[in-house]
Amino acid sequence: MNRVASFVERVLRDRRPRPFxxxxxxxxxxxxxxxxxxxxxxxxxPSAEFTKRLRGDLAARLGSPAPAARPAQAPTxxxxxxxxxxxxxxxxxxxxxxxxGGYLARGGPEVPVLEAPAPGAEPVLRPETGAWxxxxxxxxxxxxxxxxFDTxxxxxFVGRAAxxxxxxxxxxxHLGCKLxxxxxxxxxxxxxxxxxxxxxxxxxSHPRVGALPPLPRIPVRESDGAVxxxxxxxxx
Amino acid sequence: xxxVRGSRLRDTGTAAAQVAAARRLHLVADGAYPDWEAVYTxxxxxxxxxxxxxxxxxxxxxxxxxxVFLTALPSLRLTxxxxxxxxxxxxxxxxxxxxxxxRRFGLxxxxxxxxxxxxxxxxxxxxxxPAGWPLLERILARxxxxxxxxxxxxxxxxxxxxxxxxxxxxxxxxxxxxxxxxLRMAAELGREDPAGGAGPNRDDGEERLR
Numbered sequence: 131m132n133r134v135a136s137f138v139e140r141v142l143r144d145r146r147p148r149p150f151x152x153x154x155x156x157x158x159x160x161x162x163x164x165x166x167x168x169x170x171x172x173x174x175x176p177s178a179e180f181t182k183r184l185r186g187d188l189a190a191r192l193g194s195p196a197p198a199a200r201p202a203q204a205p206t207x208x209x210x211x212x213x214x215x216x217x218x219x220x221x222x223x224x225x226x227x228x229x230x231g232g233y234l235a236r237g238g239p240e241v242p243v244l245e246a247p248a249p250g251a252e253p254v255l256r257p258e259t260g261a262w263x264x265x266x267x268x269x270x271x272x273x274x275x276x277x278x279f280d281t282x283x284x285x286x287f288v289g290r291a292a293x294x295x296x297x298x299x300x301x302x303x304h305l306g307c308k309l310x311x312x313x314x315x316x317x318x319x320x321x322x323x324x325x326x327x328x329x330x331x332x333x334x335s336h337p338r339v340g341a342l343p344p345l346p347r348i349p350v351r352e353s354d355g356a357v358x359x360x361x362x363x364x365x366x
Numbered sequence: 367x368x369x370v371r372g373s374r375l376r377d378t379g380t381a382a383a384q385v386a387a388a389r390r391l392h393l394v395a396d397g398a399y400p401d402w403e404a405v406y407t408x409x410x411x412x413x414x415x416x417x418x419x420x421x422x423x424x425x426x427x428x429x430x431x432x433x434v435f436l437t438a439l440p441s442l443r444l445t446x447x448x449x450x451x452x453x454x455x456x457x458x459x460x461x462x463x464x465x466x467x468x469r470r471f472g473l474x475x476x477x478x479x480x481x482x483x484x485x486x487x488x489x490x491x492x493x494x495x496p497a498g499w500p501l502l503e504r505i506l507a508r509x510x511x512x513x514x515x516x517x518x519x520x521x522x523x524x525x526x527x528x529x530x531x532x533x534x535x536x537x538x539x540x541x542x543x544x545x546x547x548x549l550r551m552a553a554e555l556g557r558e559d560p561a562g563g564a565g566p567n568r569d570d571g572e573e574r575l576r
Contacts, residue, residue: 134549135527135542142524146425149470158553159546160475165556166521167422169502176414180428185406188435192402292440315465324469334433335469 138163149324255284255299255346257362266357271295276329278311282364286348287311287318288357289329297350297359298331303343318345397448402439408448409455410435416456416483420463420476433462456483505555513548520545 133150137160140147152160265279265288276289278300285300285308300309300318307322317334318327326334331345349360399405413434418427438458442451460478467474506514512534519525519533531541 134546138520138545138549139527141422142520144424146423147470152471152473152475154473155550157471157473157475158557159549160471162549162553162556163521164420164422164476165502166517166552168419170521173415174418174424174427176411176428176431177424180414180431181410184410184432184435185403187432188402188406188439191436192439317465326469328436332436335466 134159134163141167253343253346255348256360257283260360260362262351262353262358262360263363264356264358265297268352268355268357271357276311276313276316279359281359281361283362284348284359286359287329288350288359291330295350295352295357296330297348298327298329298345299348301345303333303345304336309345398446399444399448399451401444402442405439405442405444405451405455406435409452412452413455413459416459416478417463420478421466426466430459430462430466434459437462453480453484456480505552508555509548509551512544513551516541516544517548517552 133148133152134156137147141163260283263281265281266277271277271288271290273290273293276287278287279285279297286297287300287309288295288297290296298318301307302309302320302322302325304320304323304325307320309318309320309327312319312326316329318329318331320326325336325342327345328334331347333342333344336342351358351360399408410431414427414431417430417434418424421427421430434455438455442454446454456478457480460480463476463478464474467476506517509517515534516530519530520527525533527538527541527545530545531538534541534544536544
């Protein structure tokens with residue numbers, strides 16, 4: 131009952147309610163509270179700050195809209211990416227557009243490309259000394275596939291989306307538990323406090339109030355039919 | 367100004383200008399969006415309001431709206447019609463909301479009925495269904511007086527628990543108990559009310575509660 135009361139209190143103050151395991155009876159009460167709250171106020175407008183921030187995030191992920199239709203706006207990373215730091219710090223939300231950074235090997239499988247990370251993008255787990263280590267065969271990682279890996283020093287997930295390979299750390303940025311792959315939902319879930327991330331590391335939900343950092347990216351490439359990540363070498 | 371623009375178009379010649387013109391024609395022809403930004407601009411308010419009606423707080427509504435667009439836009443075909451894009455976004459919103467509730471509360475507190483949202487969109491040119499205040503009012507009217515009073519003071523007049531307790535001449539903890547029972551009973555009445563229940567979030571409530 132205290133949890134339902136707390137939920138009502140948070141909603142009435144326009145705050146994010148704290149999560150708990152709701153019983154069915156609780157759910158009915160929470161639903162009634164949401165209906166009452168939503169019905170008692172005029173439909174709200176999204177804030178200009180929010181819509182601008184999300185537009186920047188989308189631009190960082192998708193590039194400038196339709197370059198062919200807007201020849202004057204060649205895709206330049208400066209605009210949208212410049213806003214990213216503020217976004218990640220302020221909201222820590224899905225904001226951090228997972229695909230935006232330089233961790234994607236672009237082009238065909240023979241082209242290992244590793245771009246410098248964009249300013250303000252997710253952190254890159256780049257060891258001082260390390261080695262490219264094969265974690266999967268290219269043929270075993272078709273479009274849409276994701277698989278876990280463990281190089282001894284680093285655990286993570288590699289996958290392929292839109293023809294490109296990506297790799298992220300498999301350790302929750304909350305308190306360090308190992309993330310589990312939920313294939314059907316295409317999410318990485320933390321067993322400890324129910325944080326979850328997109329496959330490319332963007333925070334989907336987090337267990338505490340405030341921001342959770344996205345998953346660090348891991349440099350990845352394809353070379354001679356092998357998917358390789360650049361990580362530290364585990365001490366023997 | 368127009369002259370300047372005209373001459374630049376003539377100068378460049380140009381595939382780009384022709385493509386732009388063709389796109390505009392295309393747009394008129396089948397009602398598709400020219401680019402993702404147009405999809406975003408045209409739908410962000412609608413999706414935000416839809417989410418806000420389902421979670422009733424700004425931080426969650428913003429996060430969930432962001433998730434909808436970050437999930438949906440990368441795989442969106444721009445050849446789809448506007449209506450198709452709208453349905454796709456609504457369907458994505460439904461999935462995103464369901465995941466949100468399951469992760470944070472273990473079951474789905476509210477849900478999005480895509481067909482209902484679609485019907486409302488057709489009726490009101492893109493606006494989500496209006497919140498069901500008349501239905502809620504009917505439910506409130508059937509509550510015992512003190513139950514109704516506590517809900518009205520809290521939700522309509524936005525009083526704090528302390529103020530509610532003062533208004534009703536009871537202790538704060540008793541006001542809390544009263545609020546809890548009132549919500550539970552209102553939910554019960556909403557479930558029994560065959561004609562509409564507790565507004566836009568009621569549908570398939572029974573299913574969820576199994």
